[in-house]
Amino acid sequence: MDKLFGTDGIRGQANQFPMTAEMALRLGAAAGRFFRRDHSDGHRVVIGKDTRMSGYMLENALTAGLTSTGMNVLLLGPVPTPAVGYLTRSMRADLGVMISASHNPHTDNGIKFFGPDGFKLSDEAEAGIEAIVAGEIQPAQPQNIGRARRIEDGRGRYQEFVKTSFPSGLRLDGLKVVVDCAHGAAYRTAPEVLWELGAEVIPVGVAPDGRNINAGCGSTHPETAAAAVLAHGADIGIALDGDADRIILVDETGKVADGDQIMALLAVRWATEGRLRGNTLVATVMSNLGLETFLTGQGLRLQRTAVGDRHVVTAMRAGGFNLGGEQSGHIVMTDHATTGDGLLAALQFLSEMVRSGEKASRLVRQFQPVPQRLRNVRLPAGADPLKSDLVQRLIAGKESSLMGRGRLLIRKSGTEPLIRVMAECTDEHLLAQTVDEIAEALQGAA
Template identity: 70%
Template sequence: MSRQYFGTDGIRGRANSEPMTAATALAIGAAAGRYFRHGRGTHRAVIGKDTRRSGYMLETALTAGLTSVGIDVFLLGPVPTPAVGMLTRSMRADLGIMISASHNPSHDNGIKFFGPDGFKLSDEAEAEIETQIEGGGPLVEPDQIGRATRIDDGRGRYTEFAKTAFPKKLRLDGLKIVVDCANGAAYKSAPEVLWELGAEVIPVGVRPNGFNINQDCGSTDTRTAAETVVAHGADLGIALDGDADRVMILDETGRVADGDQLMALIAGRWADEGRLAGNTLVATVMSNLGLERHLEGRGLSLMRTAVGDRYVVEAMRANGFNVGGEQSGHIVMRDFVTTGDGLIAALQFLAAMVETGRRASELAQVFETVPQLLQNVRVAAGTAPLQDAAVQAAIAEGEARFGDRGRLLIRASGTEPLIRVMGECEDEALLAEVVRSIADQVSKAG
């Protein structure tokens, strides 16, 4: 069946527009509750959210839908996405829900689902929930309606859990760390964890007002964090996104290291320690060609998946691998978490700094990247420009011009009406020319 609601990472859209309306959220909650409710007895869901104003509306609507089909709901308030995955399993819930549009602006919102094992749902499970959204279903009898309870210690549980990912023998004493929380879900938990581990913490993006999430801050706009690192003479900068499942690392000069560099560091260190399962790192088709070459040079393998941390995790689970992620900063370490966790990934980098005594700039650039260019082309909803003959011809021509010197990846975004045109090539002039040519054709067709 076609996917009307679910994209690459749950359901997402502009708040108070379909499907992010209160009425549809109520139907989504009821559908998810029916899917996870098996027979009589106690069933429970946990709901977390980031700091968007619309989160109140969606939280209430989802709660109404879930309780109407007999699910008890536990409301966590603002917590990182990985906290919801962890607490779903820890609290023996049947499902977990995170209300967040991740790195998107405040006017967007989204709904992400976790199963009882703390992992995001499969395509098959999402398809079944979609059929129930459209088809509806019975409500429970009055004496079976669920109840809603607000949980006050959800953030505290997560902060204590996050600290267990940092080696017990180590401390962050003497390190000055800038942490940019994007005015999002980790605005309290991330500074707490770093301070409790001994660091001097300089927080940025910790004053959410419902509308400033990801605004001029966070992992998608690291300028403020970089300026703060330099101004305060900090040893490191950590930039999270709105729901804290992504991270970018900034060295003491303000230079940014993306998810590919962080994965290379973690995979290499874990391989040296005999901890990297299958000597394989899992990443998406978006990860830089330089990462692949670096791993090959170390005798390690790179498995590529479709874009989306959910697909990375599925490949990791299917093959028994324990480290994976995305260039965008989703880093998944199955030894600790079931989904991307920006803070726990940052703690792995900090552990490397403490153990080696090296500066961030000496650790953050693990390999030389192949020049990469990404151009996003906005298209009209409902159009399919990638099926256009002229677009296909432009792609074929670009691939022929690159030959063995690079690669192309052109795909539709799973969360926005965009076509993403990405190319990698050691010849930067050729790279710019090919990407521009394809993007122009996509724009004409869309």
């Protein structure tokens, strides 16, 4: 059997392996057996989902598999991914499941697992579940089959929790905020939280129909939020992705700021307040060199990891650090949450706007980025152009030409059939030439 788990759970096109109802049922049964190895009663799992049409199919299949091995299932309905992490721990569940393909198009879907501590599963736990999927799965005896029921207040519980991260003495009165929910999991949660804290809210992307998630909106298309900010004269725009675990900001002039700028602001603020553990920010190899230079100038350290917020969280827990994230907008604050949380990060930024009285345009320009270029090369099934000698020689030559002026990073996506070609260089002509030539060579060898 092909490997199921990638960099962020299991993901693929709906109704094709591994995102089929049959595999979801088997995966649910395997996860239930893995977390119910002592055969005792009282085991429970919470399941959340985003707004994709295929979520209904996968939710029912997972529920059938889990209850067949004696797990009691609590169905949350559409909630952000971080809500599942929080509620798994809050509701004393053995397992949390989020059905979402995050920023991918509606035709994709995915399954993410959380352990009883609210953190995403370790590689070892994922391997254990895969091993059970590949073998014989022992069902529960008839008298031990689990129950399933819907939890009506799961979203409300999460909203109240998120608001506790906002300083109790502050309000958002007087701020006009655009929030683009990507027609995704936070389409009710984010506007309600912001309104309850006092903001004037202009909601965008809050009419999900099962097929419009991330379509021309959200964090992958921040131009939609930017247009709304300018049209309404808003103070700030917040763009979330389909499962609301990442954020991109738009200032009052319509300019876009990524996760690196948000992390820079929070790192300096937290360090000033003496609460940035180890004076260290954890980020991935994709974060801009400008961020690293900025932090060094502030007497702080950047620790890099492989791409994926799970790798960031692993490094944070190992080093005892409490702030990390990705350029793409995953911001992880383990003082508050167990995974990236776009709404929570937005509240941290908004609290700094209120506290400082500064405009968003000033706060989101913490450092000058080194020019960066990224191209995604989509691959046909089974293709691996990185094995080509011609491609490898070209990459080696380009790395030499960038020496001392920038860097080159080429990696396979863990969530889509892509190779990502990213380079940074102070010479923008060399930067464009490097990325384009490598991308074209990869396409030619695919």
